[in-house]
Amino acid sequence: MGKIFGYELKRTAGRWQFLALLAINAVFDWYVLVSEIIMGVGHTAPFSVWSCLVYLGRIMPAALAAVLALQAGYYGKKQKEADLLVMAGPVTPAGHFLIRTAVLTVCFGVVCLVAAVTAGVFYIWFFGYYGSVMLILPSLLIIVPCFVFAVSLGHLLGRVHPGLICVVMIIAAVAGSGIVTNGMDFSCAGYFAAVPAGLPAGATGEPEFVMDTKWILARLLYLAAGSGMLLFYGYSCGRKSSQDRCGIYRS
Numbered sequence: 001m002g003k004i005f006g007y008e009l010k011r012t013a014g015r016w017q018f019l020a021l022l023a024i025n026a027v028f029d030w031y032v033l034v035s036e037i038i039m040g041v042g043h044t045a046p047f048s049v050w051s052c053l054v055y056l057g058r059i060m061p062a063a064l065a066a067v068l069a070l071q072a073g074y075y076g077k078k079q080k081e082a083d084l085l086v087m088a089g090p091v092t093p094a095g096h097f098l099i100r101t102a103v104l105t106v107c108f109g110v111v112c113l114v115a116a117v118t119a120g121v122f123y124i125w126f127f128g129y130y131g132s133v134m135l136i137l138p139s140l141l142i143i144v145p146c147f148v149f150a151v152s153l154g155h156l157l158g159r160v161h162p163g164l165i166c167v168v169m170i171i172a173a174v175a176g177s178g179i180v181t182n183g184m185d186f187s188c189a190g191y192f193a194a195v196p197a198g199l200p201a202g203a204t205g206e207p208e209f210v211m212d213t214k215w216i217l218a219r220l221l222y223l224a225a226g227s228g229m230l231l232f233y234g235y236s237c238g239r240k241s242s243q244d245r246c247g248i249y250r251s
Contacts, residue, residue: 004096008103012070018107021066025059025111029118032058038126042196042207047129049138049209050196052119056142057189059115061176064150065169067108071154074100075162094237101151101230108147138211141219142188146172148226149186155233183215186222191215 012018032055041051123129150168157164175186178193185191199207 005099005102008099009106012073012103013107013110018066018070021069022111022114025062025066026114026118028062029055029059029115030122033119033122037122041193044196044206047123047127048206049132049134050192050207052132052135053138053142053192054189055119056115056139057185057187057192058176058178060142060146060187060189061169061172063108063111063115064146064172066111067104067147068150068154068165068169068172070107071100071104071151071158072162072165075158075165092237094234097155097234097237101155104151105147108151112143134209138209141211141216145219145222145226146187148230149222150226152226152229152233156229159233183212183218185218188215 036058037051037055038046040046040048041054044050120131123131150172153171154165154168157167172187176189178190180186181190181194183191195212196207199210202208
């Protein structure tokens with residue numbers, strides 16, 4: 001199983017398409033930082049937790065789109081033909097599904113790492129700011145639910161037709177536009193841009209960072225929904241032993 005994971009990771013992350021997606025994301029990350037975050041968000045400093053999380057919310061749709069583009073490749077016609085040979089091995093359809101989801105997780109982690117490094121360079125270069133531990137928990141509450149929900153939905157739709165994964169990309173793009181400003185905001189850019197305006201200024205002259213209970217519950221709801229879809233997909237893979245299941249069709 002470990003060898004198959006290594007093969008899938010090398011085949012997915014080692015392609016020039018993934019490197020191109022990383023480069024595009026890095027350019028977009030920098031653009032968001034120098035065009036929007038540098039001015040501060042919601043009357044807060046550019047290096048405030050609020051502004052940092054708005055940055056994360058703004059770049060999240062692009063990060064998800066990169067991973068979803070890789071995921072779509074798993075359901076293409078050529079890939080299905082190649083899978084007939086791969087699935088002839090000892091790994092079950094459910095095991096193969098888990099391996100590919102793990103590969104997508106690693107790739108998404110690399111995309112997020114590039115975003116973090118880009119932000120780190122920006123903040124050090126312009127402000128001499130080295131980050132805050134306060135970002136860890138809210139960042140995870142943005143990143144993990146977004147990834148689990150988008151990838152699980154991508155698996156379900158990709159099984160029907162790979163082109164439907166584009167629907168998930170569109171949903172992510174709309175969700176990251178900032179239209180929604182309440183706790184249900186998927187990528188949270190609009191939420192963290194709007195909340196500071198309604199809070200009193202603290203000792204530093206700007207609102208102190210708080211995580212609203214409703215927002216936390218909304219994040220957990222997205223995570224639960226995504227996890228439920230993943231479990232359903234994995235269960236259906238486990239129940240189907242023929243090669244025409246889980247996105248793999250007979251020739």
